[in-house]
Amino acid sequence: MKKLMIYGATGYTGGMIVQHAIACGVPLILAGRNEAKLAAMASGLNLPYRSFSLGEPASIDEALADVAVLLNCAGPFMHTANVLIKAALRKQVHYLDVAAEPDSYRLAETLDREAATAGVMLLPGCGGSVAMLGCLAAHAKERATAPKSISLALHVAGPMSRGSAISATENLSPECLIRRDGLLIRQDPTKVRTFDFGMGPLECFPVTLPDLTTVWKATKIPDIATFVHITGAGFPQGDLSVLPDGPTPEERDANRYQAVAEVVSADGSTVRMLLDTLNGYSFTAMAAAEAGRRVLTGQARPGFQTPAELFGKGFAETIADTRIT
Numbered sequence: 001m002k003k004l005m006i007y008g009a010t011g012y013t014g015g016m017i018v019q020h021a022i023a024c025g026v027p028l029i030l031a032g033r034n035e036a037k038l039a040a041m042a043s044g045l046n047l048p049y050r051s052f053s054l055g056e057p058a059s060i061d062e063a064l065a066d067v068a069v070l071l072n073c074a075g076p077f078m079h080t081a082n083v084l085i086k087a088a089l090r091k092q093v094h095y096l097d098v099a100a101e102p103d104s105y106r107l108a109e110t111l112d113r114e115a116a117t118a119g120v121m122l123l124p125g126c127g128g129s130v131a132m133l134g135c136l137a138a139h140a141k142e143r144a145t146a147p148k149s150i151s152l153a154l155h156v157a158g159p160m161s162r163g164s165a166i167s168a169t170e171n172l173s174p175e176c177l178i179r180r181d182g183l184l185i186r187q188d189p190t191k192v193r194t195f196d197f198g199m200g201p202l203e204c205f206p207v208t209l210p211d212l213t214t215v216w217k218a219t220k221i222p223d224i225a226t227f228v229h230i231t232g233a234g235f236p237q238g239d240l241s242v243l244p245d246g247p248t249p250e251e252r253d254a255n256r257y258q259a260v261a262e263v264v265s266a267d268g269s270t271v272r273m274l275l276d277t278l279n280g281y282s283f284t285a286m287a288a289a290e291a292g293r294r295v296l297t298g299q300a301r302p303g304f305q306t307p308a309e310l311f312g313k314g315f316a317e318t319i320a321d322t323r324i325t
Helices: 012-023 035-046 059-064 079-090 102-112 112-118 128-145 162-171 211-219 250-254 280-296 307-311
Strands: 003-007 030-034 049-051 069-073 094-097 122-123 147-157 179-180 183-186 194-198 200-205 223-231 257-263 270-277
Touching: 003 012, 003 147, 003 211, 003 280, 012 030, 012 162, 012 280, 030 035, 030 112, 035 049, 059 128, 059 223, 069 079, 069 280, 069 307, 079 094, 079 102, 079 112, 094 280, 102 211, 112 200, 122 147, 122 280, 128 147, 128 211, 128 257, 128 270, 128 307, 147 194, 179 211, 194 257, 211 280, 211 307, 280 307
Parallel strands: 003 030, 003 069, 030 049, 069 094, 094 122, 147 223
Antiparallel strands: 147 257, 179 183, 179 223, 194 200, 200 223, 257 270
C-alpha cells in the first residue's frame, strides 16, 4: 500500500497534520529525528514510525523505501528542505512541505527540470498562506481584464508556535523583495500600504513572502508585491526556546486569518478580493493533510508545482469555513 510519510510528525504543526490525515483515512508513516517522541506518538496512534538523521543520506533513502509521498513539516526549512528534496529525487518520491520561508520555493524552482525528468513532484507550501494566497490570486486574476500587477496582503492573528518563531528568526533577511517585470528586486522595507481585511483600513508592511515565487509561476503577472499585518501577540521576543509549542485551540478559534488580493489591469481598473479563513495553523493542518491525501491517490504532476495550479483555485475553499469574496 502506498503511504504518506510525515517528517516532523511530533512538532506542533506536524502533530496537527497527523490527526487530520488520520481522519482522512490516509495510510501514514510517522518520521523525525527524536526516536523517543516518535515511539510514544506512534504507540498511542498505532502507527509505524521511522527515526533518521538528515546528515545520513543512506539512512534517509532506506527510510523512504516504501514511501510514495513525503510531507516535510520540520522547520527551520533552510535546514531540512534541501536534504529531503534531494532524497525525494533519488528515491522518486513526491515532496510536499508547509514552509513559509522563500528559500524552499526558490530551491524547488531551481530543481524543476530535474524533478520533471525524474517524474517527481515538488509541492512546497501545500498548506498555509501559499495555498490561501495562491487560490485568492487565481480568483482575482480571473476577474481582471489584462492584469499588470497584483498586491497580496495577509493578516496574521494570534500567537506564533515556537517552531514558527525560531524559523522566522533564523530566516530574517535584510532584503525586502518585490517582483517587477518578472524579476525579483529589492524594495524599500518602510513603504507600508493600507489594506482593508473587512475590519477597516490597516497598515501593512512589505515582506518577502514565498508568493513572490509561487504566484509568479501560476499567474505570470509581472509585478507582484506582498505585505503582512500582524495582530495579537505579534512577534515573540526573548528566549524563544521557552515558548509553548503553539497556540491553544481556544487561541486559534479566537484568531482568524484574512488576506486581500488587489489586481490592477492595463486599463487602470482594479479587482479586489478578500479571503477569510480559520487560524493559519488550523488551515495549514487541514490543507496539508488534504493535499497529502490527494497526491497519494494520484493527483500529481512532475516538477515544481503550486497548490492553486495543481488542485485548482477552489482548493482553499474546500478547507472548513474558508470564504473568498
